[in-house]
Amino acid sequence: MHPWNQPILDSFEARIARLPHALLVHGPRGVGKLALAERIAQRLLCEAAEAARRPCGTCNACRWFLAGNHPDFRRLEPEILWKDEVPDKPSRIIKIDQVRELADFTYVTTHRGGLRIVLLHPADEMQVPAANSLLKSLEEPPAGVIFLLVSHHPDRLLATIRSRCVALAVPVPPRKSALSWLAGQGVKDAERWLAYAGGAPLRALEYAADAQILAGILASPAPVEDRDKLEQLAEALQKTALDKAFSAFGLPSRYQTGGKAGTAQNAHAWLSYARAMGRSRRLTQHPLNARLFSAEILAARPKT
Numbered sequence: 001m002h003p004w005n006q007p008i009l010d011s012f013e014a015r016i017a018r019l020p021h022a023l024l025v026h027g028p029r030g031v032g033k034l035a036l037a038e039r040i041a042q043r044l045l046c047e048a049a050e051a052a053r054r055p056c057g058t059c060n061a062c063r064w065f066l067a068g069n070h071p072d073f074r075r076l077e078p079e080i081l082w083k084d085e086v087p088d089k090p091s092r093i094i095k096i097d098q099v100r101e102l103a104d105f106t107y108v109t110t111h112r113g114g115l116r117i118v119l120l121h122p123a124d125e126m127q128v129p130a131a132n133s134l135l136k137s138l139e140e141p142p143a144g145v146i147f148l149l150v151s152h153h154p155d156r157l158l159a160t161i162r163s164r165c166v167a168l169a170v171p172v173p174p175r176k177s178a179l180s181w182l183a184g185q186g187v188k189d190a191e192r193w194l195a196y197a198g199g200a201p202l203r204a205l206e207y208a209a210d211a212q213i214l215a216g217i218l219a220s221p222a223p224v225e226d227r228d229k230l231e232q233l234a235e236a237l238q239k240t241a242l243d244k245a246f247s248a249f250g251l252p253s254r255y256q257t258g259g260k261a262g263t264a265q266n267a268h269a270w271l272s273y274a275r276a277m278g279r280s281r282r283l284t285q286h287p288l289n290a291r292l293f294s295a296e297i298l299a300a301r302p303k304t
């Protein structure tokens with residue numbers, strides 16, 4: 001778990017006597033929600049005698065959990081995020097079969113005499129049938145089962161699922177803690193990439209790893225041949241457009257995309273282009289001709 005989320009874990013600890021059946025860990029991408037949810041799961045499964053020491057990291061339960069084979073823990077993720085045995089054409093969503101298989105887990109008794117935990121990540125990557133199947137479990141929660149849902153798009157969850165969960169918000173951390181953590185990771189230009197990541201440290205780390213490519217795209221955006229680059233291009237255009245809009249409003253740059261302050265004029269055109277680029281980023285998940293698509297979004301940029 002990342003150091004900036006310790007206060008959130010502490011606040012969870014303070015309320016642990018009234019444990020909900022389902023917790024929705026939500027917040028922007030790249031703030032460490034998954035690691036926090038994993039720590040909460042480990043905390044709940046830890047068998048250390050003294051509560052203050054949980055998770056201890058050394059008991060059998062902790063060791064099984066950390067090795068990924070605790071018998072009372074289930075992790076539901078799209079195939080594309082699986083660590084081993086990834087199928088040939090991995091699915092990007094949590095399938096209904098995965099949710100159905102949960103029944104076997106939640107309705108048998110616990111192996112260790114404690115709680116059983118189900119972690120769903122990302123919980124919004126579920127189609128309606130899978131979500132409905134999950135909803136049934138949430139409506140009549142089996143005793144001793146805790147659901148941990150992790151999501152950066154809680155708005156895409158069924159409202160009926162959201163309403164069954166207690167929300168645990170994970171915000172963007174204070175800039176100072178983010179920068180000191182990034183420095184500890186050996187990141188160069190940490191301020192720039194943290195700004196580009198909208199303050200999310202784990203995103204900043206990813207961007208810094210691609211620094212040369214991203215700096216190139218930002219300096220001179222051009223059509224791309226392959227689909228993996230397309231998302232990077234659409235994101236760069238989106239963030240540049242937002243910075244242009246801020247600039248036209250006389251506000252400072254937010255994403256440090258490199259434009260000069262006060263140079264852009266047509267705030268509304270830039271804003272609506274930024275929204276279009278948000279939609280384009282989602283479209284890049286689908287098979288399409290990268291060259292045509294990138295040429296098209298580049299041509300649509302406002303001129304001033």
Ligand SMILES: [Zn+2]
Nearest residue numbers: 046056059062
């Ligand atoms: Zn332990």
